[in-house]
Amino acid sequence: MREAEVFETVVKILTPHAKNQAALAGVKMDTNILDDLKVNSARLVDVVLAFEDAFDIEIADEEVDSVNTVGDCVRLVLAKAS
Amino acid sequence: MGLPFLDRLGLLVQREVGRLLGPIWIPVGGAVLRWRYGWRILDTSAARREFRRLRRESSAPLLVCANHLTMVDSFLIAIALASPWWYVLNFAALPWNTPERDNFSRTWWLRIATWVMKCIPVERGGDRREIGRVFERFSWVLSRGDVGLIFPEGGRSRSGRVDADASTYGVGRVVKALPGCRVLCVYLRGEGQTTWTAAPARGERFRVLFASLEPKTEHGGMRGSLAITRQVLTRLAALETEWFDARQ
Numbered sequence: 001m002r003e004a005e006v007f008e009t010v011v012k013i014l015t016p017h018a019k020n021q022a023a024l025a026g027v028k029m030d031t032n033i034l035d036d037l038k039v040n041s042a043r044l045v046d047v048v049l050a051f052e053d054a055f056d057i058e059i060a061d062e063e064v065d066s067v068n069t070v071g072d073c074v075r076l077v078l079a080k081a082s
Numbered sequence: 083m084g085l086p087f088l089d090r091l092g093l094l095v096q097r098e099v100g101r102l103l104g105p106i107w108i109p110v111g112g113a114v115l116r117w118r119y120g121w122r123i124l125d126t127s128a129a130r131r132e133f134r135r136l137r138r139e140s141s142a143p144l145l146v147c148a149n150h151l152t153m154v155d156s157f158l159i160a161i162a163l164a165s166p167w168w169y170v171l172n173f174a175a176l177p178w179n180t181p182e183r184d185n186f187s188r189t190w191w192l193r194i195a196t197w198v199m200k201c202i203p204v205e206r207g208g209d210r211r212e213i214g215r216v217f218e219r220f221s222w223v224l225s226r227g228d229v230g231l232i233f234p235e236g237g238r239s240r241s242g243r244v245d246a247d248a249s250t251y252g253v254g255r256v257v258k259a260l261p262g263c264r265v266l267c268v269y270l271r272g273e274g275q276t277t278w279t280a281a282p283a284r285g286e287r288f289r290v291l292f293a294s295l296e297p298k299t300e301h302g303g304m305r306g307s308l309a310i311t312r313q314v315l316t317r318l319a320a321l322e323t324e325w326f327d328a329r330q
Contacts, residue, residue: 008167023139034207041207042207042248042249042250043249044249044252045249045251045304045308046249048304049304049308051307052303052304052305058174058302058305059303059304060302060303060304061214061251061254061255061258061303061304061307062214063218064210064214064304065211065213066097066210066211066213067208067210068210
């Protein structure tokens with residue numbers, strides 16, 4: 001799976017949860033999910049489950065602790081899918 | 083469990099200080115709830131009997147999960163499950179809990195008080211790694227035989243009712259980290275409580291309902307944590323229905 005593909009899917013999953021549409025328009029690998037995109041932390045579970053379904057992977061609770069940016073998500077998915 | 087040495091040491095010191103000061107602060111706390119605010123929990127005998135039975139029958143970790151309407155719920159739930167003097171003699175049974183840091187860090191004395199009272203503060207919506215560390219520390223104290231208390235909804239019920247569909251996973255994360263972990267669901271509500279508040283009204287009379295379960299799931303990862311949390315929330319919602327049915 002290519003990084004660009006994963007990035008695109010990750011952004012698509014984050015889109016309905018992002019309250020800051022301006023940040024979403026210019027989303028990059030170092031965009032912070034909670035601080036920049038303003039995704040409600042309570043919605044994080046839904047986001048993670050959507051990643052699991054979209055990429056057919058299983059993400060442990062502890063792995064979510066180290067996810068802050070869109071790039072963290074992409075790298076985590078790539079590591080899990082490989 | 084791979085908790086760093088300094089974290090373990092800090093928790094052991096915190097627990098020991100709380101235990102040594104227990105004969106002072108636990109009865110005083112109970113007396114303040116009863117006489118200063120006039121809060122009374124009715125018919126505690128069945129809940130207390132069940133709590134003692136769970137403690138006696140196994141050394142497996144025990145997690146209390148409760149509905150959440152006010153900032154003093156953890157005190158009230160503790161008193162619903164045992165008398166203050168029983169906790170002085172059975173300090174491990176007095177539940178650890180994870181209050182919102184902002185609510186209990188305004189003054190130095192409040193910070194000290196929460197530290198003595200077996201609290202591991204958490205910043206909800208804060209840094210994920212820090213929240214993860216709180217869960218690890220909380221799970222570690224339970225793995226050593228102490229009881230823990232978590233509000234599965236992750237905050238006070240904004241609708242005044244248990245949100246069985248809340249997208250939270252904390253309970254599941256703790257249960258999965260502790261093989262054989264048992265859960266005691268506790269539903270506590272004042273007769274005059276209609277929604278969430280900072281504190282119950284003076285003179286409020288509470289009634290308590292409870293149910294024990296060992297939540298299980300075939301799922302791993304966060305999906306498994308969510309499934310376990312949902313089982314607990316569903317049981318709490320059922321207790322809530324029972325609570326209201328009994329009042330009609």
